[in-house]
Amino acid sequence: MDDTPPSHWSAPATPYEVGRLRRAATAAAAERGLDGRALDHLKLAVSEALTNAVLHAYPENGPPGPVRLEVAGEDGAVRVTVSDRGSGMAVRSGSRGLGLGLGILASVTDFCEICSVRGEGMRVSVGFGCQTGC
C-alpha cells in the first residue's frame, strides 16, 4: 500500500482518552498529507469510533478494556482503524448514546468497514481520499 509505517496507539477505553487519541490520529493523518475538510471529517469519524468503543465495548460498571488506534497511508490517502476486544455489536436497551455515531461516521468517510465478532470485539476501519481500503 505504501512505504510509511502505520502509527498505532493503545489506551484504556475511557472518555478521557478519546480526545488524546483523536488528536493523535489527526496529527498522524496530517503528516500523511490529509488536510482541509477531509482532515476535519477524519477527526469526527475517529471520535465517533472511539466513543462507540467507550460506551459499548465493555461492561459499564467493570474496568475499561483496551482500545487500539492505527493510522496508515500516505499522499492524502489515509486509513484509520479503531478496534477493541469487547463484546461486539449487539442490541442494547437503555443505550447511552443517540445511535447517531456510526451513521455520522459513515456519512463523512469515503470508505467505511465495520467488523464485529461476538465476544471478541469490534473493528471500525475508515478511509479518506480512497474509495476502498486504501
Place this chain on the structure above:
Amino acid sequence: MALPQPDRFNLSDAAFTCELRRGDRVAEIVLGGEVDIAARPPLDNVLHEALGTDSPDALVVDLTAVTFADSSTLHWLTEVKREADAAGARLTVTTAPGAVRDLLGITGMKPHLSD
C-alpha cells in the same frame, strides 16, 4: 508509541471550557474548545445549575467558540432541549460556521434544538 502532546499539531484545539452566565430571567451556557464524551459530567452539572431552583424564562447555549463536537455533544443538546421544555424555558442554540454547524447539518438536528 507515545501519544503526541495535544497541542503539538493543532493549536486551535483549545481545552474544553464551560461558563454559566445569568441575566434577567435568562441563563446562558457558554462553551468553548473541544466538546466530546469527556465533557459530559460538567455539561450535566451546568445544565442542572442553569435550570435549577430559579428556573429562567430563556436558556441560551452558546456554541460559537466550540472547535470540535461529535454525537456526544448532540446527545447532551437533546437533553438540554428536553429539560428546558420541562422547565418552561425557551431554548436558543447559537453556532458559528465550523465544526458544530457542520455536524448539525450532517445530522439535520438544528431545527429540533431551538424553539
